[in-house]
Amino acid sequence: MIRTAPLGFTFAEATELDISDRPGLLGGKGAALVRMTELGLPVPPGFVLTTAACREVLEAGWHVALDDMLAAGVSWIEQQLDRRLRDPEAPLLVSVRSGAPVSMPGMMDTVLNVGMTDAVAEALSARSGVGFFGWDTARRFIQSYAAVVATAPAGLVGRLSAECLGPDEGRSLPPGALAAATRQLREELAAAGHDIPDDPVTQLQQAVRAVFASWNSERAILYRQVEGIPDDLGTAVTVQAMTFGNLGERSGTGVAFSRDPSTGEQTLVGEFLPGAQGEDVVSGSYSTRSLAEMRTLWPEVAGELAAAAALLERDIADIADIEFTVEDAVLWLLQVRPGKRSPRAALRTAIDMAEDPDFPLDRAGALARVEPILADPPTAPALEPPAAAAEVLADGLAASPGRAVGVVCTDVDETLARAGRGEPVILIRRETSPADVAGMAEAAGLVTTLGGIVCHAAVVARSWGIPAVVGAAAIEVRDDGIVVAGSRVARGETVTVDGDRGLLLRGAHPGNRIELDEVRVLRAWRTELQRPSSSRTGTESGLQAGPGLDPVEVRRVVGLKGMASAESLADVLGCRPDQAEAAIAALSGEGAVQELSGGRVRLTPEALAGVDELFRRDAERLRTAIEPLMDGFHSVDRDFKELVTSWQMRVVDGAEVVNDHTDAAYDDAVIVQLRDGIHPRVLAVVEEVSAAESRLARYGERLTAALEALQRGDTQMMAHPLRDSYHTVWFELHEELIRLCGRTRASEAAAGRA
Known part of the structure; x- marks a missing residue:
């Protein structure tokens, strides 16, 4: 075994390192492999120098x-x-x-x-x-x-x-x-x-x-x-x-992103190549196939990959960029890291993740992540086709969004020389390698004739915000320019890269640009977070000092919430923050929690299994009492979801737009609907289920507290995922009722009730 010293560790030994120390010592790749090993994912054994x-x-x-x-x-x-x-x-x-x-x-x-x-x-x-x-x-x-x-x-x-x-x-x-x-x-x-x-x-x-x-x-x-x-x-x-993607027809290699790194859309995207090893995919030298094709070819492997991507995205709280190999129909994971994404995708994912109550990122964290982008925000093309006079030279994959106008260069040295004279340059290559990085850094736009959305050119272009088109197979790259279908475009001639549509156009066509909706949303969040938030002392909120909290209930709450801070734990249990801090410290001392950023913790897999067993026993005791009450909850649940949509979106001039909460009258009308139409009905449900399990009465108190905060003007208390907002409390109530019936959220979703 390698000694546990700064020069080397096996993957097993490295699990003993503090998770925050791993990247600096093991590098990003080594730290990720050790973490995936901890999570029980399929990782070939290895060690790190x-x-x-x-x-x-x-x-x-x-x-x-x-x-x-x-x-x-x-x-x-x-x-x-x-x-x-x-x-x-x-x-x-x-x-x-x-x-x-x-x-x-x-x-x-x-x-x-x-x-x-x-x-x-x-x-x-x-x-x-x-x-x-x-x-x-x-x-x-x-x-x-x-x-x-x-x-x-x-x-x-x-x-x-x-x-x-x-x-x-x-x-x-x-x-x-x-x-x-x-x-x-x-x-x-x-x-x-x-x-x-x-x-x-x-x-x-x-x-x-x-x-x-x-x-x-x-x-x-x-x-x-x-x-x-x-x-x-x-x-x-x-x-x-080694695992071998070149071992016959049931083997291959690929790269997957848990969300689209160009647009930020919440869908698994990527590429794979049967009968290949890892470098073949990222080099851009081969024509790859989409993950959609992989789902048809190897459905079981594709399902395992999708499940791993969902787990890893939440574990790193970011887009997961995953390298994998399939060896004789067996999936192996070789790397995960935060995905290099376009500035536009960074904004969209920050919003989507922060608005997901199950995701470990709040609005403040999302804003901190994208503040440098907001200082010089990207724009989107106006909803217009390319100009009628624009000649489309070639099309390919839209690898990195934006539009760039410049002169054609097919040589890195010439790119550096022209850029040094202040000329905007479109670098066009058959493929790129790391040796081309100097030219890529100076290019206004990038085009390759080979490669897919996970190739080297695409990854670097997104990271640096360079408009790029890859896989433009119709282009023949020559020393003195390019040829497309017999038509020559000389070195130094002006062209336009349209990275939004995957086009290369002859001539200059900068197009009209508009501000992204995501920029407006994030600026509204920033304004909202800068408002002073209401706070209450223990005496003002009626909380009483008392003995230590029930450790079983503390574990149940942390498990149900997915992650918790002392403040959120105090909100749920109705205790003082110092009591909640002591409870979390006790869990940490028992090795029952993993520490997250922002003072939050989550249960270890072992502790979470204990909570699952607790709910299983509770379901055996309470199912017959709770199940008959679920129809009443589902009725009000459907109405509440529609109300939350009305809170987050509103219609302006016939178009649905994100509610930036600048229209106080609109917000007040939604709050009145909540107060008069939803709140009394859900309190009735809480009262009924509390007769079977008295601790559930606390949900009524929490919902009422959230409503009162909303009426005082704290707009976060409708749906903020990391505060005890009305939606947060509602989601936890729904989850607990599901589990007390012996069901799962997946089964409820399949039945159309989640």
Whole structure:
């Protein structure tokens, strides 16, 4: 086992680290893999050499303690999988991946399939029953190792690969011919001075050293300059058992976003590529397939991926960007991180997440997240088609929104020169690689002929707010410009990138822009949060001092709310804030809660299972009393949902718009509907269910308190998810009634009652 010191940890050992310390030590990738392991998600075993190890190597060189660490880490993986490095009978291959504390997508190096030998290649093909598999994996290793570790120029690797393997990298060759071609490629690279060692341990050590060194590559340094990332952080290196997306028809690799990173729409989007490994998807060199196609091809795997994405999005409280591999119909997760998104998507997701009562983000947190964007907010195209005179040169995927006008450049150096003279430039490439980042940083717009919405070009463009179109396959990129369907557009000619519609237009067509609705909503939130909020002392609210709170009820409340602060716990239990703080401290001392930002906590999975069992026992006792009362609740519940919609949206000049609460008369009318039409009916339900379970009477008191706060002018008390608002109390009452009937919210939703 690796010693628990700053230089390295297995995934199992790293779970003992404080979650807030992990990114700085393990890098974002390593921290995410450890967290997914904790959550019980399918993650191949591995270990992490820390950022401290990187700094030592860059400052003082490699030392023997790191060799010991590699040996111990590999030994641990071998024990988990009963596979071994150097053993063709039970071969183990590993990936060697970079992972900085701050996301730097594609800027540092990765080496896949480390541990490969000719004997291992033969064994993989024989054991899998897929003849091409072993040598296809060997081919990938040779190309990856030569480029990253043996420092072979990309052009040389590409040329020799084409000569030895053919234009399709050996995909059309029979297994025997592929084996011979792969051996020839290795020999040609060695003859050119780029030797690849046979010994797997040597391969691993040199791969780790090369990935550490990539922290100081030109592209990584430039990216840090653009993003304002300190140069002294270093990168961690994750060594992890390989999973094989190139293992036949039921295997593949892909990238998924829990929400659309271009628009912010709440839908799982992404791309996958059957018969491939991870770099194939993000490189932009291949035509990928959508996750919608994956749902048709592998429905069970797609369902598992969707469930994991929903869990991870809530765990990181952000858009989840997930890398995955499917090996023989088994899903493996290889990475999760907050997704790079366009400024527009950032605004939309901030609103949607803060308005979701189940999501761990409030309005204040949402505003803090997007304040830099609000200082210079994005705009949307007016609802108009491109000008009639605009010639559409090509269409592709709308990878990053916005519209940019500039001159055509197909070369990075020329892009830098023109941008240095103040010319807006549209950089058009077949695909982008991290080596192109200098030109991308200076471009006004970006177009690629290959790639999908998760390729390197799309990810970086969204991160930097550059309008971009990818996958514009009709374009032929040349040194002196581009050609589309026989029509030439010369270098230096003006074109327009329409990243909203996925178009490249001839000439300058800046179009009209309008302010986004999301900007207006967030500004209204900012105004609302700046108003002084009402507060009440314990004496004013009638709360009494008393003995310690019932720990069972405290756990029930925290479990029901999903997360709680001392203030929200006090609201629910009717106690003083200091009593609630003491109760939370007790839970923390018992290891029953996980700490979140903003002083909030949530139950651990083990403690939550205990609450589930508590509700199960309560349902056995109370179901027959509660179930007959549910029809009355469902009736008023439907009316309340319509009222909340009226509170959040209103009709102005025939169009439905977000209610910014500037029309006091409108708000007052909705509150009157709540007071006279909804509130008495739900209190009647609360009174009836309280006869069966007396603690439920507190819901009536809380609903009344929220209504009174609304009538005093505190507009947050209708639906603010992190205050004891009317909607928050209502949601918790509904959830508790569902569970006391022995049902789940999913079953209620399926029945049309949730």
